[in-house]
Amino acid sequence: MRFTRHRLFWPLVALVALLVANTINTPDFLGLRLQDGHLFGAPIDILRNSAPLLLVALGMTLVIATRGIDLSVGAVVAISGAVALSFIGSSSDPGALSTVLVAVGIALALCFVLGVWNGFLVSVLGIQPIIATLVLMTAGRGIAMLITEGQITTINSAPYRVIGGGYWIGLPVSILIAGAIFALVAVLTRRTALGVLIESVGINPEASRLAGVQSRSIVWTVYALSGLFAGIAGLMISSNVMAADANNAGLFIELDAILAVVIGGTSLAGGKFSLAGTVVGVFIIQTLTLTVTILGISPSITPLFKAIVVIAVVLVQAPIVRRRMSSGPPRPTQTAPAPKTPVEVAA
Amino acid sequence: MRSTNFTKRTVAAVAAGFMALGLAACGGGDGGDDAQAGAGGEGGGGGDLISVGFSQVGAESGWRAANTKSIKDTLTEENGFELSFSDAQQKQENQIQAIRSYIAQGVDVIAFSPVVESGWDAVLEEAKNAGIPVVLTDRAVDSEDESLYESFIGSDFVLEGQRAGEWVVENLGGEPLNVVELQGTTGAAPAVDRKEGFEMAIEGNPEIQIIASQTGNFTRTEGRQVMEGFLQAHDDIDLVYAHNDDMGLGAIEAIEAAGLTPGEDIKIVTIDAVKDGMQALADGKINYIVECNPLLGPDLADIIKSVVAGEEVEKRIVVEDQAFDQAAAIEALPTREY
Known part of the structure; x- marks a missing residue:
């Protein structure tokens, strides 16, 4: 039962459990049909509605990996x-x-600038990320x-409707955009040194700097990207209903994004991050x-109900619970070495 | 070329935003210069003008914006009023502070839309002791002591739900009808009352069934998402009853995405009658809207004048709400103010 110790095992179990519960209630829940030349069904709804949160959570994963946090994403979505x-x-x-292209260009450029602003406060002025991004979180809705x-x-x-409500080769354009950006980030962080550099900054910024890592520009970059991704998410959300609601668009999306990152197994203390985990987290929430x-x-x-599901998912991932489930009493050590002999796990 | 205007507005907004960054805590959104004027207003009642201190909830919706505009446009100097307006940004403490400052200024009348129902006794007592009459608009307070305010002007939310339900019974009753309900924010007075009113109206018609009911938080995005869920879970929906226009508009998007025709395959009844809702009604995508009238300004002006003149006024004044079907919407749309 080695795969039960994979860090994505329990989140995936939770996701499957939710899908099963829905299928029991509505037998054709996972069914798809062709509707006006595109796919239609609950899974497609989940994918389309996940796209904005996926983008925001993607930026949040990178920010959190550098030991930071970005509370301003909801306000950026609204802007x-x-x-x-x-x-x-x-x-x-x-x-x-x-007209639409120019509008999209202006909006994204502005959101990128807002991300750069956050990055400036954090990396250059050295303000605590939670405070630095709180500034824009509060002021952003006013803007x-x-x-x-x-x-x-x-x-x-x-x-403009295409961004959030359009379809291409049968799939929602929004999830294709989010998927493409996700793939790009995954390649950049996992096939180049960038991912390792981000993790090293998160683990120990000072040591990384002394080792020759440009920690300032890396931190700056992840906040700028977070702003940009939130901007794209904002376009999708407004396009989905063809309305811009300054009060409610993206309200509390920062909390959902942080939750998705945490469910996915990335620690808020920075360092190692899991993009795949974030995707699973987003799908669970949606x-x-x-x-x-x-x-x-x-x-x-x-x-x-939501809180109970979330606490259950987070609990089964907690080291102390996992150790108990796999090998009796918890050990006092901080690190959790994997048990040498495979043990039966009651799943 | 109107986009120049836009550019200016955006630049101004961004500039203002960055200025605001210096004092982050002030945040919130008011969208108007005079929103801060409340505390700084002169008050005191110069000349023959009636000085009025008004504390608004905030600027959270299109309905609220129309409400604010109506009050500002009516309580003008030409009409004999001197208005000090303040925006509470959805916080009760801001509102209490504003009311205290109006008492200190000694305005003739204080009017406000309470953010929440409870916790007003102390400050209303202060106003009473200072001899300043208080008028409530739009929302009520749950105070035991009715002598703390002169009058409450606003719509009857239960009645709104009831009228929506009555239309459904009259026009669609008689054959089995599956209704899904998009509720407002859980626990908010309009959501509770509109649900109650609708249920009262369809009582005794067993063929009309509410098969699902879920909150859409009064917003379009959530209205759409909840409707998508309803459409997956039930393939026999005949009618959507939404507690406000915005959620109804979100539901329209979901119904269209499912390949159905809103207004025909699935009928829609909503409450509010804001501009976008009326447009959708005129386009045939919504079937019936019960108005929740935000234009409280003229009624408020009348009451204030009566109160200052020392006349008896009614404790509860229900604002007249209209209701529109598709034909009425086409007729009313060109002259709608909001």
Whole structure:
């Protein structure tokens, strides 16, 4: 039973359990059908709704790996949608591809700048990440409100709709975009030295610097990327409903992203990170949201239900619980050496 | 070329944002210059003007924005008022602070929309002792002592839900009807009351069944996601009842993505009647909307004048809400103010 000790084993069990629970309730839950030339079904809904959170969590994974945290992503999501929709809404030709491209360009450039701002506060001025990004988290929604003038901005623009609601070769465009960016980041961090450098900065910034690692630029880069990814997520969220809601777009998405990272097994203390784990974490969160609706859980106990699932997933991953489950009494040591002989695990 | 305007606005917004970074804690969103003017307003009642201190909840929705505009546009100097307006940014302590400052300034009348229902007795007592009458708008307080305020102007949320339910019974009743409900924020007065009103109205019609009910938090994104879940779990939905327009608009997106026609395959009934909702109603994607009127300004002005003149006013004034079907929406849309 060696695979039960893989760090993604329990999160994957949780994901499968959720899918099974839904399938028992609705037998054709995993069924797909062709609808207007694209795939349609619950799995597609989960994929499409996961895309924004996946991007935000991807940036968050990198930031957390450097021992940081980015609380401003939710506000950046709101700003991104507000800028893009205000621009398209006030242009003379909202339906033109060129208008949409310019809007997307402006929004993403601004979000990148906001990410750079966070990175500057953290890497150059040395402000604690939680404080540095709290600044933008608080001020960001105000900025988004100013841009939308306190209204929910709505538009009609076919090209813009594609980002969050379009399909290509039968799959949602949003998950294709998120998937492509994920693959790019995975290749960059796992096939080049970048991943190791990020981890070394997270484990010990000072030692890495003395060893010749450009820790300042690495930290700066991950915050800038986090801002950019949150910007893309903001475009998807606003495109999904064709409206920019400065108050509610991306509200608490930073917490969901941190949760996804933690479920995926990346430690908030920095260092080793798992991109695959983050993906599993995102799918668990999104499936959980859908499960609440499908099982018809009463809104008043929804938060409790979600909390129980999350605490269960996190608990089975805790070293002390895993050791107990695999080899009797916990050991006092901090590190958890794998038991030498394979032991039966009651799964 | 309107995009120049946009550029200016964006630059201004970003610049303002960076300035605000210096004082991060002020955050929040007000979207207007005069929002901070409350505490700094002169008050005191100069000349014949009636000085009014108004504390608004915040700027959380399009409905609220229309409400604020109505109040500011009515309580003008031309109409005989001197308005000090403050935005509480959804925090009760800000609101209590604003009310205390109005008491200190000695305004003629204080009006406010309470952020929450409870915890107002102390500050309302202070206003009463200072001899300043208080008028509530939009939301109520749960105080035992009704003498603490003169009047409460606002819509009746239960009635709104009831009217939505009555339309369903009249127009779609008589044959089996499966209803899914998109609730507002769990525990919020409008969500609780609109649910109750709707259930009251469909009582005694066993063919109308609420087969699923879940919160969409009054937002489009969550309205869409919850509707997607409903569509996966049930393939026999006939009607969506959403507690506000925004969730209904999110549901439209989900229904269209499922290859169905909103307004025909699945009918939609909502509450609020904001502009986007009315547009969707006129386009035939929503079937019926019960209005929740945000234009409280004129009613408020009348009450304030009566109170200052020393006349008796009614404790509870229910604002008249209209209701629109598709034909009425097409007619009303060109002249809608919000």
